[in-house]
Amino acid sequence: MKKSLNVLIITGLLLAVSVTACGCQSTSQTTSNSSDIVQSSEVETTPSSDKSETKLDIPEEIMPTLDINQNGGGDELSAFYGAQEISRLGLFSIKFENLVKESCTEEEFQEYMSWSEENDNPVDNKDRPYNINEMPNLPNVVKKYSLDHDKVAEILKDLQKYYTELSSESENAEYADMIYTDEEIEAIASGNVEKCFNLFTYNTAILKNDLIYTPAYIYNNTMNKLEEAGITAEEIAARTEIYSSFSLTDEQMTALQNKMLKYVALQAEKGNFSGTYEIPATATFSVPEKIGNATFVTQT
Amino acid sequence: MKNILKTVLIFAIMFNCTIFANYSVYAECSHVFGEYIITQNAGCTTTGSKYRVCKKCGYKSTVMIYPRGHNTKSKVVSPKCTVKGYTLAYCTVSGCDYTAKYNYTDALGHNTKDTCVTPPDCTTQGKRKIYCTRCSFVKYVPIPAHGHIYNSVNENICIKCGYKKPTTNWSYMFKSPYMATHISQRFPKYDDGTEHHGVDIIDASGNVDGYPVYASYSGTVLDSFYDRTNGRGVFVRIKQDNGYVVRYLHMKNGSVNLVEGDKVKAGDYIGKVGCTGEAYGSHLHYDVNKSLNSSDYTQPLDFFKNINFTYSY
Ligand SMILES: [Zn+2]
Ligand SMILES: [Zn+2]
Numbered sequence A: 001m002k003k004s005l006n007v008l009i010i011t012g013l014l015l016a017v018s019v020t021a022c023g024c025q026s027t028s029q030t031t032s033n034s035s036d037i038v039q040s041s042e043v044e045t046t047p048s049s050d051k052s053e054t055k056l057d058i059p060e061e062i063m064p065t066l067d068i069n070q071n072g073g074g075d076e077l078s079a080f081y082g083a084q085e086i087s088r089l090g091l092f093s094i095k096f097e098n099l100v101k102e103s104c105t106e107e108e109f110q111e112y113m114s115w116s117e118e119n120d121n122p123v124d125n126k127d128r129p130y131n132i133n134e135m136p137n138l139p140n141v142v143k144k145y146s147l148d149h150d151k152v153a154e155i156l157k158d159l160q161k162y163y164t165e166l167s168s169e170s171e172n173a174e175y176a177d178m179i180y181t182d183e184e185i186e187a188i189a190s191g192n193v194e195k196c197f198n199l200f201t202y203n204t205a206i207l208k209n210d211l212i213y214t215p216a217y218i219y220n221n222t223m224n225k226l227e228e229a230g231i232t233a234e235e236i237a238a239r240t241e242i243y244s245s246f247s248l249t250d251e252q253m254t255a256l257q258n259k260m261l262k263y264v265a266l267q268a269e270k271g272n273f274s275g276t277y278e279i280p281a282t283a284t285f286s287v288p289e290k291i292g293n294a295t296f297v298t299q300t
Numbered sequence B: 001m002k003n004i005l006k007t008v009l010i011f012a013i014m015f016n017c018t019i020f021a022n023y024s025v026y027a028e029c030s031h032v033f034g035e036y037i038i039t040q041n042a043g044c045t046t047t048g049s050k051y052r053v054c055k056k057c058g059y060k061s062t063v064m065i066y067p068r069g070h071n072t073k074s075k076v077v078s079p080k081c082t083v084k085g086y087t088l089a090y091c092t093v094s095g096c097d098y099t100a101k102y103n104y105t106d107a108l109g110h111n112t113k114d115t116c117v118t119p120p121d122c123t124t125q126g127k128r129k130i131y132c133t134r135c136s137f138v139k140y141v142p143i144p145a146h147g148h149i150y151n152s153v154n155e156n157i158c159i160k161c162g163y164k165k166p167t168t169n170w171s172y173m174f175k176s177p178y179m180a181t182h183i184s185q186r187f188p189k190y191d192d193g194t195e196h197h198g199v200d201i202i203d204a205s206g207n208v209d210g211y212p213v214y215a216s217y218s219g220t221v222l223d224s225f226y227d228r229t230n231g232r233g234v235f236v237r238i239k240q241d242n243g244y245v246v247r248y249l250h251m252k253n254g255s256v257n258l259v260e261g262d263k264v265k266a267g268d269y270i271g272k273v274g275c276t277g278e279a280y281g282s283h284l285h286y287d288v289n290k291s292l293n294s295s296d297y298t299q300p301l302d303f304f305k306n307i308n309f310t311y312s313y
């Protein structure tokens, strides 16, 4: 009933506008008329929500499936599926592997091998957050198998020195990214998992307590789930640009951008976001320019 | 007994009255008939009818005319390129459309000639025209580009088009990293169109798990790790003596013993094919970076021109 009333009113307005537009006025006046339409339809929605809930209709974005490449796979999307900032916490050198082997029983080592093989594919992080205590990484392996502090530190110091030299020879930033800091070496060698993970700055993935949420997790989970994880609109907004650089298909990228926009809009509506959100040009969902105290501008 | 006779008689009378009622009048005439008058001519397969009338009593006698049967002739239809030949039987009676085909003979097949319409060159494909001299059949077939032609392996300039190989001071070929030659995922894009840094090599006819992997060129091991967070799995990165940095990803857990600084020669054993990291099915991901200074991946297959790879797409 309400809907048909709205339709009636809008049709009436359109009629009125077209009548005035027919009066052969200057173009500037016609444009002001068309902006009248926008304003009036806004006015139209406001009375229907006197009880202070200007509920926007933000449906869950339907995400195209993340296809796995049959008989393929690589590291092209490691920043999307994995947590690139903690990359070096997942690098196990041959010397480190040997240290694990000599520090535990044959049985423990077999268990270590299968545990790490079952958990070495970052694509799984699209369904579950990366748990820093449960997924194989240097500090938790040191802790789990009580590896000798000094032996671990020595292996890492050697690598630190090696990559410091290599990165001075090469302009490729990849090698500089592999240099462990002294602080990291200490945290790893002493098996202090939490401290170790907190030494890193997370610009792409998001660390919440002991869990790391990857871009793929954000892609693959509902807005409700993201909210439950405590992911804020600020965190999403700060990552929109970085996420736009992933090598996804066009449909996947549009869906990801729509999802981020929808999440920020939803949070803005709840009063949890008051900044300016720059909507990527390829997002196809549209929101009003103002939601609560937040501003939404489309990139050009 | 009397009764039975009576009934028979009654029946006989009834019979007479109903069936022979009309004839009973003519019964005693010895008819003298006139000429037959045809009311319906017989066709090849349809009956006709005629009647004649008795001049004395006017009795009309109607007779069916039997079908005449077809008046067949036959002719031989010769085969065409794609149509069989046969003997065609047909009926000469006008208005009769009876035909029958028998004694089939095989179609001739096209009598094709093959001409080159556009010759291929180094990088663009050409076109061949295949046509039939008997009928209007025409088909165009692409001729693959023949690739650049060099006088020798060490030559850098194509003798056909003058194209310069993007390299100078290194021997052209790499040694095959292993025994398989089927490319399941190409460089620079996966089959879904997203970026792929190298090629994924499998064996089209079997599982490659555990196949030995060899160094494609002499060089120095840059590093080797089991990457457990970013998808590379067990990998080896080698700085080749020709300046290229190559990577071997997803190798078998525990199969690699090389460490940074180790020297390798072309063909040296590096480890085994596996599916560690972001891999679906055992395969070797092999990629080639132009130099130590860049993250600039290049087409690995350019270095294996002597191998005939097959492709999934
Ligand atoms: Zn008669
Ligand atoms: Zn006939």
Ligand SMILES: [Zn+2]
Residues within 6 Å of the ligand: B081, B082, B109, B110, B111, B132, B133, B134, B135, B136, B137
């Ligand atoms: Zn023909």
Ligand SMILES: [Zn+2]
Residues within 6 Å of the ligand: B122, B123, B147, B148, B149, B158, B159, B160, B161, B162, B163
């Ligand atoms: Zn050429």
Ligand SMILES: [Zn+2]
Residues within 6 Å of the ligand: A072, A073, A074, B185, B196, B198, B199, B200, B284, B285, B286
């Ligand atoms: Zn690959």
